[in-house]
Amino acid sequence: MTSFIELRNVTKSYRTLQEEDLLALQDVSFEVGKSEFVSVVGASGCGKTTLLKIIAGLIPYSSGEVLIGGSSVKGPRKDIGFVFQQPVLLPWRTVLENTLLPIEVMGLPREEYGRRAQDILDRVGLSGFSNKYPFELSGGMQQRVAITRALVYDPDVLLLDEPFGALDAMTRESLNLELLRIWSDHRKTVLFVTHSISEAIFLSDRVVALTPRPGRLADVVEVDLPRPRRLDVMQTEAFGMLAKRIRSLLGIGEEVGGIE
Amino acid sequence: MSKLFQKEWVCSVCLLAVLLVIWEVTVKYFEVPFFLLPAPSGVLTSLRDGLSESLTSRVGFYLHTYYTVSEALLGFLIGSGLGLILGTLIAQSPFVGRVFLPYIVAFQSLPKVALAPLLIVWFGVGMTSKVVIVAMLTFFPLLVNSIAGFESVDRDLLEMMRSFKATRWQIFCKVRFPSALPFIFAGLSMAIVYSLIGAIVGEFIGGRHGLGILILQMNFNMDMQGVFSVFVVLSVIGIAFYLAMRLIERRVVFWASRSRDVIEL
Numbered sequence: 001m002t003s004f005i006e007l008r009n010v011t012k013s014y015r016t017l018q019e020e021d022l023l024a025l026q027d028v029s030f031e032v033g034k035s036e037f038v039s040v041v042g043a044s045g046c047g048k049t050t051l052l053k054i055i056a057g058l059i060p061y062s063s064g065e066v067l068i069g070g071s072s073v074k075g076p077r078k079d080i081g082f083v084f085q086q087p088v089l090l091p092w093r094t095v096l097e098n099t100l101l102p103i104e105v106m107g108l109p110r111e112e113y114g115r116r117a118q119d120i121l122d123r124v125g126l127s128g129f130s131n132k133y134p135f136e137l138s139g140g141m142q143q144r145v146a147i148t149r150a151l152v153y154d155p156d157v158l159l160l161d162e163p164f165g166a167l168d169a170m171t172r173e174s175l176n177l178e179l180l181r182i183w184s185d186h187r188k189t190v191l192f193v194t195h196s197i198s199e200a201i202f203l204s205d206r207v208v209a210l211t212p213r214p215g216r217l218a219d220v221v222e223v224d225l226p227r228p229r230r231l232d233v234m235q236t237e238a239f240g241m242l243a244k245r246i247r248s249l250l251g252i253g254e255e256v257g258g259i260e
Numbered sequence: 261m262s263k264l265f266q267k268e269w270v271c272s273v274c275l276l277a278v279l280l281v282i283w284e285v286t287v288k289y290f291e292v293p294f295f296l297l298p299a300p301s302g303v304l305t306s307l308r309d310g311l312s313e314s315l316t317s318r319v320g321f322y323l324h325t326y327y328t329v330s331e332a333l334l335g336f337l338i339g340s341g342l343g344l345i346l347g348t349l350i351a352q353s354p355f356v357g358r359v360f361l362p363y364i365v366a367f368q369s370l371p372k373v374a375l376a377p378l379l380i381v382w383f384g385v386g387m388t389s390k391v392v393i394v395a396m397l398t399f400f401p402l403l404v405n406s407i408a409g410f411e412s413v414d415r416d417l418l419e420m421m422r423s424f425k426a427t428r429w430q431i432f433c434k435v436r437f438p439s440a441l442p443f444i445f446a447g448l449s450m451a452i453v454y455s456l457i458g459a460i461v462g463e464f465i466g467g468r469h470g471l472g473i474l475i476l477q478m479n480f481n482m483d484m485q486g487v488f489s490v491f492v493v494l495s496v497i498g499i500a501f502y503l504a505m506r507l508i509e510r511r512v513v514f515w516a517s518r519s520r521d522v523i524e525l
């Protein structure tokens with residue numbers, strides 16, 4: 001498999017207001033192949049969002065190298081769709097206008113992509129809400145608008161930062177299935193951040209486990225469960241073994257909670 | 261929401277009626293001299309007289325209202341327009357902002373009406389001097405509020421726009437400017453009130469037309485009933501200005517007021 005996203009010894013330290021350096025990521029190296037679905041798991045504050053924003057070219061990194069399609073990341077790219085941890089919608093725009101924001105910015109034909117946006121909104125269960133404003137929507141619905149906005153311009157790469165973190169378990173599972181369908185229909189390269197180990201295993205080809213403070217690569221776990229997957233795969237023994245493996249990588253003992 | 265608003269409205273009107281009755285009774289009972297404090301009934305008579313004069317009469321309200329309102333609105337448009345433009349430009353560059361800041365603070369702490377006599381000397385007793393005074397008064401609320409508005413922009417929104425490779429101009433039009441609008445309207449609401457104050461102060465210092473001139477004339481003639489009737493006209497204009505501004509605000513920055521409604525209920 002050829003690697004599409006490649007991280008080589010990526011290190012990132014933030015300058016705090018007290019003029020100290022805070023090491024957020026240290027020597028992180030891994031690869032994501034073209035059309036691969038890879039998840040990143042780790043405890044809160046271990047640098048997952050930082051990692052994703054570095055790959056998206058939104059924040060600079062201190063040392064190392066990030067390559068996408070063989071070229072070094074220097075800034076944001078139009079072939080990446082980013083779903084932030086919060087919905088980040090414009091309150092003065094309707095749902096449909098929000099999803100068409102990247103279309104306007106990139107100067108793509110509005111008519112054609114308007115239909116596309118409507119299709120995606122239908123698929124994520126927001127059929128009747130195109131003309132509502134964000135403040136009329138629940139948090140989970142807002143997040144689905146944000147996902148639609150990232151999909152509408154059909155980027156090759158999707159970077160998702162805990163997109164379903166604010167959702168209840170049921171909606172979350174159905175959106176996970178929808179995401180898998182979109183991924184397999186369009187063969188996108190997906191990097192998915194979550195703090196749910198079972199969600200990561202269920203969705204991914206491989207799971208990247210990060211240790212907390214500073215974020216370091218614990219290991220990359222291959223998920224060799226057959227596809228297409230159904231929800232009951234979570235009850236299998238193979239699934240349980242993978243979950244146990246990742247839990248031990250993250251240094252979570254049997255009795256210590258914190259992560260699902 | 262609208263019900264709540266109506267209830268407050270009714271209470272305000274009732275309170276006004278009660279105060280007027282107390283006032284009327286007090287004036288009549290203690291036989292307060294008419295040149296100190298007129299009774300509401302007398303003010304009403306003067307108000308009717310003023311309103312029944314012709315459009316061009318120098319003792320009626322219409323001509324003077326036309327001048328005062330024109331001065332206020334013209335000055336408001338020029339002053340707030342310039343304040344908005346300069347505030348917007350300053351907010352685009354932190355460096356320019358820091359260069360201008362000492363001047364802004366210095367001018368803001370200066371009572372601008374103190375400059376009014378000077379402006380009459382420079383621009384004459386006609387409308388121009390009043391328009392300049394109003395423009396000066398309305399300039400600063402817009403300058404300060406637009407700068408604050410642009411600084412209030414949510415950083416996550418900017419990052420989201422950057423993720424689409426948006427240009428500076430696109431980010432300005434689609435995110436920064438709309439984000440600043442609630443602040444800009446707060447400035448406009450303040451400025452519209454100042455505009456009337458500026459016009460009257462200007463007229464007091466020197467002029468030929470306007471409600472300020474009418475007040476001076478009536479004062480000179482000891483016509484206190486008349487003076488109070490002009491107060492009524494001025495407050496009606498002031499309220500109309502303010503309500504018109506709020507109405508436009510509700511239309512334009514509907515998202516801000518809607519979300520406030522949600523919290524209120």
Ligand SMILES: Nc1ncnc2c1ncn2[C@@H]1O[C@H](COP(=O)(O)OP(=O)(O)OP(=O)(O)O)[C@@H](O)[C@H]1O
Pocket residue numbers: 014015016022024042043044045046047048049050051085195
């Ligand atoms: N702008 C910043 N300035 C300084 N420190 C920061 C900044 N952003 C993040 N950090 C620090 O970097 C570390 C990693 O933050 P990050 O947001 O990447 O964590 P995360 O894994 O996404 O956490 P969560 O699961 O809670 O979202 C944290 O310790 C945080 O305090």
Ligand SMILES: [Mg+2]
Pocket residue numbers: 048049050085161
């Ligand atoms: Mg995060």
